[in-house]
Amino acid sequence: MIRTIWFYFSFLLTTLYVCIFMPIAAALDSTGKMVRYFGLFWCKSARFCSQIRLITDTDNIPTDTPVIFVANHQSQFDIPLSSVALEKALPAFMAKKSLQSLPLLGRCFRLFGNISVDRSNRRAAMESLETAAATIRNGRSVIIFPEGTRQEQLEELGEFKTGAIMLALKAGVPIVPVLIEGTGDILPKGRISLGTRKNVYITALKPISTEEYTVKQRNEFSDMLREHMNQKYMEMRACHKNQA
Template sequence: MARAYLFLTVFIPLTFLFALSAIIGTLFDASGRIYAAHARLWARLSLALVAVRVTVVGAENIPAGPVIFMSNHQSNFDILALLAAMPRQLYMIAKKELFDIPVFGASMRRGGYIPLDRSDGRRALKSMDNAAAIIRSGKSVVMFPEGTRSTNYQLLPFKRGGFMLAQRAGVPVVPMTINGSGRINPAGRTRIYPGNITITLHPPILPASAASRNEAESRLMTQVHSAISSSLEL
């Protein structure tokens, strides 16, 4: 537990400083490259604080153009691992409330991250349509279809929202399996251990047409679930 508190003592001010610096960087670079470089360096420094290494397997499965990456979610370290090691500039989709956090939320907005408003059905659908348009314009995003962290490494039931978004965006979905992060920072526990995280990228899946939108979303959900499960270490 002492390791976790020492980590947070450095991580919190480091996050604030990088968020502020990234905001300034966006004033001089509208492409997002400076922001992405900030995010990658922040993630790598954060992982180095607790001796965590990340390996990416299957990078050749990432197609050209925008994609939606869908991954299992075991730990707060999943996002750090993805930002630190993925060979593609990533944008996060996050609940709207996170964008209200001082400095951090402003940094996310300036970095092009996408808020989803889940306060009611109408706003949620409008927010999803906006997100789909942003993805089609060229941004590759990351989503965790479980919606929360798993406490036993097994996949939780998927939420439907990510698959609704994938059908609306009409871009390839690349399933990812993250192993090891749950052992480094177990969900619901204030403990951090050194170790290794492996990110396995599976072949892309194209959203397919079907007799109904619900059928298409269900089919995509089943395919993504099967791909992530195929490399999951329990």
């Protein structure tokens, strides 16, 4: 309980600080460097305030080309912690539209270059994919959660939605699978108190080329990618189960 109270109190203060100064930074610095600094500061603060120990293996991240990171989704901690783990790429996130409506934080979400997705509107969702494709063409990597929402069952990955896979096939850039293990035990969907676990593991697998697949083969590609990631995830979870 003490850990939970400390987290919400300290992280709220950090969030207010970032929400006040990030818009000012955006107005003063057209390069975006200060905005990225404040965004990453917020993400690192989430880890610090929650007392999470983040163990990463991200040597497979390409540095010479934008990629699409495809990650599993367990918790609200996934966005800040994966940002820290993938700091050298610092990708833009594709996330649900409701995040933009959050007071103050929604504006910072947009300033950081993240892309909102309206899952209830097919046309708007396709426009989001085009925005993400433009972001990639401009040289910035993008990260997506193909499961679509936080998973409550943590023993294996959920089913992948093909909309996110279409982006990868249209963009024609490599996909880097990212496995997140541990966040669902700390702050699962539907709970506000932090669990006792502190270790979180984030691993980037080897890039996968999309050149051999077309958009018409999106279901085949999605099944292949999900099977590959699920196998590695289950091995990862089994290995770390007693090391939380």
